[in-house]
Amino acid sequence: MVEEIKENWTHVLINGQSKTLEVKDAEFDKGKLVSLSDIRPFNKKDSEGKEIIPTVELANKEKRKAYNEFFQKPFKNLIILTGAGSSMDVKGLSMAQLWDEAVKEFKTEEVDGLSNIIEAVKFPKEKTDKKDIEALLSQVEGFIKFSEDKDIVFKDGKKKLSELKDLLFKLIQLKCTIPTPPNDAFPHKVLLEKILQRKQTSPRIKVFTLNYDLLFEDAATAVNAIVIDGFSYTFPRTFSGRYFDYDIVQREGSKLKEEDNFVQRVFHLHKLHGSINWERIEETGNVVINEKPKKALMVYPREAKYEDSYEQPFFEMMARFQRNLRLNNDTLLVCIGYSFNDKHINAAIEEALNQNPGFRLAIIDPGFDNPNTSKSLKTIKEYAFKTERILMVSETFTNFANYFPEIKTYENTQQVTINLKNE
Incomplete structure (x- = not known):
């Protein structure tokens, strides 16, 4: 009996039944396609009938041509959601890398603190x-709550489990502090420069991020943009949801007609999981911006993060995310580096x-066709074959920012029902 050899095809773009692109025997390096043996669909002969050899360059060209068509015209409401994958392009750490940092930080020749x-x-x-x-953090919290806050042998003597949990939180805060990258390696800056060219009369771009770092704030400074982030313009800068309803207009000497002249390069930034420079003042409960907080106000990675999301200011951010997705007049959500x-x-x-x-939903993730992705992302992939409302692209954040086109508008397409099964 001859064993059937299964061909190894990988999707690099999905956008409905007729708009998919696959590569055969693909190899990737840090999310970038580096080799392949074939492309489909692909016209293997040129206009003169000569054979064309499939290459990485051709695959990327076809892929970027397809997603340029998707983004070609601007949507009325443009929403960006970024996850850890976007920061990893500029030396941010994945959850597994944070684990490795904890191993190194908690280990000496005599004691392996994390193992303990x-x-x-x-x-x-x-x-x-x-x-x-x-x-691990979820299990530590559960153990403290339901068993005991026991002593653990650590590198500088015994410490309570609760103390070690706080040390893990501080380590995450420290490792999520990312220096501003140079302009030639700063995808946040490149993307902002493009999307902030929209007409002043268009709704403001809404950026939602799950990351704690200050890369979008740094990018805004680099492109001379104004950030509406929910904090007051008095000092200390204090959070209140009403500041998201403010805008910036030019009034004196700028009006030919009796209407507001909106200032260019303004966008809204919502940090759904907090920030390394947020701090809650114990005496008042106010949330303020502090460049060196004693304890950063962040939703740390653990099961209780869903409970945290129902506290302010996170509840306000999440409510605005939901509200913006419900706008029924040409809304596009672009997810970059979000694992679902x-x-x-x-x-x-x-x-x-x-x-x-x-x-509409666009997902930018170099590993979206990986079998180890989340169940929810796999479900979306199934529906992306059925509707042009969903675009999935295998692309790094840096390359996506570099190849992102000028935006216009495009038509409504068919409706599908989707059910995301959470893990």
Whole structure:
């Protein structure tokens, strides 16, 4: 019996049944396609009948041509959602890399601090092998709450489990502090420069990020843009949701007609999981911006992050995310480097896909066709074959920013029902 050899094809773009692009025997390096043996669909002969050899350059050209058509005209409402994958392009760390940093920070020649924590809270080996720092922090919190805040042998003597949890939080805060990259390696800046060229009369761009770093703030400074971030313009800068309803207009000497002249290069920034420079003042409960907070106000990676999301200021940010996805007049959500592992974010996107016929979704992720992606991302992939309302592109954030086109408008297409099953 001859064993059937399965061909190894990988999708690099999906946008409905007729708009897909696959590469055969593909190899990737840090999300970039570096080799292949074939492309489909692909016209293997030129206009003169000569054979064309499939190459990486041709695959990228076809892929970028396809997503340029998708983004060719501007949507009335443009929303950007970024996850950890966007920061990794500029030396941000993945969850597994944060685990590795914790191993190094907690280890000496005599003591392996992280291993002692793992053993004390009976953390499963399979999750240890996966370097699942979110699951570990969840188990530590659960152990403290339901068992005991026991002493753990650490590198400088015994410490309470709760103290070590706080040290892990501080380590995450420190490692998520990313220096501003040079202009020639700063995709946040490149993307902002393009999307902020929209007409002043168009609704402001809404950027939502799950990252704690200051890369969008730094990019705004680099392109001379103004950020409306929910904080006051008095000092200390204090959070209130009403500041998202403010805008900036030029009034004196600027009006030919009796209407406001909106200032260019203004966008809204919502940090759904907090920021390394946010701090809650204990005495008043106010949230302020502080460049060197004692304890940064962040939704740390663990199961309790969903409970945190219902506290202010996170609840305000999430409510505005949902509200913007419900705008039924040409709304595009572009997800960049988001793994679709957050249940509350997925629920809002699912509702928009199912209930808002004017909603479109674009997913930029170099690993979207990887079999190890989340169940929700796999579900979206299934529906992306059925509707042109969903675009999935295998592209790094840096390359996407570089090849992102000028935007115009495009037509409504068919409606599908989607059900994202959270893990």
